[in-house]
Amino acid sequence: MYQLYYYPLNASMAPHMILEALQVDYRLIKVDRKNQEQKSKEYLALNPAGRIPTLVKGDFVLFESAAICLHLAEMHSKTQLIPPIGDDSRALHHQWMMYLTNTLQAELMVYFYPEKHCQSDNATAEIIKAQQKLIHQSLSLLNDQLAKNELADIDYLVGNKINVCDYFLFMLLIWADELEEPPLRYVHLRRYLKHLAKQQAIITVCRKEKLSLADYQ
Numbered sequence: 001m002y003q004l005y006y007y008p009l010n011a012s013m014a015p016h017m018i019l020e021a022l023q024v025d026y027r028l029i030k031v032d033r034k035n036q037e038q039k040s041k042e043y044l045a046l047n048p049a050g051r052i053p054t055l056v057k058g059d060f061v062l063f064e065s066a067a068i069c070l071h072l073a074e075m076h077s078k079t080q081l082i083p084p085i086g087d088d089s090r091a092l093h094h095q096w097m098m099y100l101t102n103t104l105q106a107e108l109m110v111y112f113y114p115e116k117h118c119q120s121d122n123a124t125a126e127i128i129k130a131q132q133k134l135i136h137q138s139l140s141l142l143n144d145q146l147a148k149n150e151l152a153d154i155d156y157l158v159g160n161k162i163n164v165c166d167y168f169l170f171m172l173l174i175w176a177d178e179l180e181e182p183p184l185r186y187v188h189l190r191r192y193l194k195h196l197a198k199q200q201a202i203i204t205v206c207r208k209e210k211l212s213l214a215d216y217q
């Protein structure tokens with residue numbers, strides 16, 4: 001059985017959604033983030049980065065949210081949460097996964113933890129302002145892509161079947177909800193979010209992690 005070390009609405013949310021979508025047996029283990037349990041000796045032995053999430057199955061341990069999502073999808077490939085090898089859509093899927101992790105997720109992390117990126121408290125406001133702009137650029141790019149997809153009758157980021165990258169993007173869009181210009185203000189991101197919010201795996205995880213989907217209905 002898989003064990004997912006998680007904390008509600010953290011970077012564990014995407015792996016949690018993938019486990020639900022795959023309908024495999026798993027157990028959630030809550031990391032007491034409020035008491036910095038992710039920095040405990042026991043947790044660091046599993047995940048030396050001291051971050052959430054971590055996936056464990058038997059002796060096998062994996063960290064990094066995107067890697068966990070991709071690994072799970074590959075281990076249960078019948079469910080087809082990644083396009084097949086050799087297909088252009090697989091390359092596009094990887095392109096978006098890289099973009100989401102290296103750009104949008106990275107920018108959001110700086111936005112949420114500005115104090116880690118400067119020496120003085122005075123600089124945090126500047127960082128937050130700069131990050132709002134960078135995140136807006138990234139959300140606009142994704143919104144434009146979804147506009148093109150709509151014109152081509154494509155429902156998801158890549159193709160007409162939900163993929164790992166859609167669950168990953170859903171998590172990041174939920175994080176971005178508190179921005180001055182949240183994803184729901186972008187026409188095509190709004191339509192996409194509402195579409196994703198009807199997915200059973202997303203509904204189940206949001207219920208378990210106590211996130212209301214009322215704004216996305």
Ligand SMILES: N[C@@H](CCC(=O)N[C@@H](CS)C(=O)NCC(=O)O)C(=O)O
Pocket residue numbers: 009010011012038050051052053063064065066
């Ligand atoms: N790149 C990592 C980032 C994980 C990450 O930063 N997780 C946050 C929660 S969203 C965390 O564990 N923060 C606690 C800490 O940094 O001490 C991933 O995607 O798994």
